[in-house]
C-alpha cells in the first residue's frame with residue numbers, strides 16, 4: 001500500500017481516542033451547522049410557499065371591450081416580472097364566488113345583476129415576489145385606462161420581505177459562526193495529532209524527507225476525518241429530521257446536492273485545518 | 286567534502302556561537318571535534334546539515350553550498366549525510382528494523398529493495414539478531430547501533446555524530462566507537478563531536494578543537510600536542 005495512505009490510516013490505529021475525538025467534534029460542529037441548514041431549508045420552503053400566494057389583482061371598469069382586455073393581457077404577460085396573467089370575466093367571478101362562498105350561495109343565486117367586476121389576476125415570477133417589484137407592477141397596471149383598481153396584500157408583502165431579510169441575516173451570521181468554530185476545532189485536533197507525531201516529523205526531516213512528503217499523510221488524515229465527520233453529521237441530522245417529522249411538523253430534508261455539499265464542506269474543513277496545522281508546525285522547525 | 290571558510294554563527298538570542306571558523310575535511314577522513322561543553326561543537330554539526338542558518342562565511346558540504354541552500358533543497362543534502370545523536374532519537378513504537386526502514390520509506394526508496402538493505406546495515410552494526418526488538422528492549426549501546434544503522438542505510442558520504450557515546454557506559458562506548466572506526470575504514474567520512482578525551486587519545490585521527498566558538502587547534506595544520514598525540 002502507498003506509504004501516505006498507510007501512514008494516514010495508521011494514525012487511526014495508533015491514536016484511536018484522539019481520532020475518534022476529532023471525528024466526533026467535526027461531526028457535532030457540522031451537525032449544528034447542518035441543523036441550522038435544515039431550519040434554513042425549511043424556512044426557505046415555507047417562505048416560498050407563502051410567496052406563492054403573492055398575487056396582484058387588477059379590477060377592470062365595467063364595459064371594457066373584450067378585445068382591449070385580450071390585448072392588454074398580452075402586454076401584461078410580457079412584463080419581465082410577470083409569470084402569468086389570467087383574465088377573470090364577470091361571469092366566472094360570480095361562478096367562482098358561488099363555489100367558494102357556499103354560505104352565500106342563496107343570496108348570490110338570487111341576484112338580478114352581477115355586482116362582481118371582471119379582473120386580471122397576476123402572478124409574479126419567484127424572484128420578483130417582493131414589495132418593490134409588486135409595487136412597480138401595480139403602478140404600471142394603474143396606467144391602463146380601463147383598470148379601476150389594483151389590489152394586493154401590501155402589508156403582507158412587506159412583512160414577507162422583512163422576514164426574508166431577517167432569515168437570511170440570521171442564517172448567515174449563525175452559519176458562519178458555527179463554520180468558524182468547526183474550523184477552529186478541527187484545526188486544534190489536527191494540531192494535537194501533529195504534536196503527537198512531532199518526534200516522527202523531526203526524524204523524517206533529519207533523514208531527508210521532503211516537506212510535501214511529511215505533509216501528505218496529515219492532509220489525507222484530515223480529509224478522512226472531515227469526511228467521516230460530515231457523514232456522521234449527516235446521519236445525525238437525518239435522525240433529528242426523522243424525529244421532528246414524526247413528532248413535530250412536516251419538514252423537508254436536504255436535497256442530495258445539499259447533503260453532498262455539506263459532507264464535502266466537512267472534507268474541505270478537515271483538509272484545510274490540517275494543512276494549516278502542519279504548515280505552521282513545519283515552519284517552526 | 287566539508288569545507289568551512291570564515292564561518293560565523295550568531296543565535297537570535299545569545300552571543301556568537303562560532304567565530305571565524307575555517308577547516309576542510311577530505312573524503313573518507315575521520316575527524317574528532319572536541320572542546321568543552323558550550324564550545325560550539327553541536328553548532329558546527331547543525332550548520333553542516335542545515336539545521337541552523339549560517340550567519341556569515343561559506344559552508345560547503347559534498348557539493349552543496351549550505352549557506353545559500355533553499356529550504357526545499359535541504360532534504361537532498363540530508364540524504365547524503367548520516368546523522369546520529371547522543372539521545373539516539375529512535376521511534377519507540379517501531380522495531381529496530383522498522384526504525385531503519387523508516388529512513389528509506391520516507392525518502393522514497395523502492396519498496397522492494399528495503400528489507401534487504403535494512404538487513405544489510407543491521408548486520409553491519411551487529412544487530413541482525415535483534416531486528417524485531419523495540420527500543421525499550423535494547424540497551425543504550427544497542428539503541429545507538431540501530432541509530433547508526435538508520436544513518437547508514439542511505440549510504441551517506443559523511444556520518445555526523447554528536448556525542449554518540451555521551452549516554453553510554455564504558456563498554457558500550459568502546460563498542461560503538463569501534464563500529465564508527467569500521468564504518469570509516471570502509472570509506473565513509475566521520476565527523477564526531479565529543480568531549481571524551483580518552484576516546485580521542487585512543488585513535489590516531491585528526492582533532493579539531495573549539496573554544497568558545499573559535500577554532501583553537503587543528504592537528505592537521507598545528508603542531509601535535511601531548512593531549513591529542515596518537516598512541
Ligand SMILES: Nc1ncnc2c1ncn2[C@@H]1O[C@H](COP(=O)(O)OP(=O)(O)O)[C@@H](O)[C@H]1O
Nearest residue numbers: 296298299302321322323324325326327328329
Ligand atoms: N538555539 C540556540 N539559541 C541560542 N544559543 C544557542 C543555541 N544553541 C546553542 N547556543 C549557544 O551556542 C553555544 C555553543 O553551543 P553548542 O554548539 O551546543 O556547544 P557544544 O555542542 O560544544 O556543547 C553555547 O553558548 C550555546 O548556549
Ligand SMILES: [Mg+2]
Nearest residue numbers: 326327328447
Ligand atoms: Mg553539543
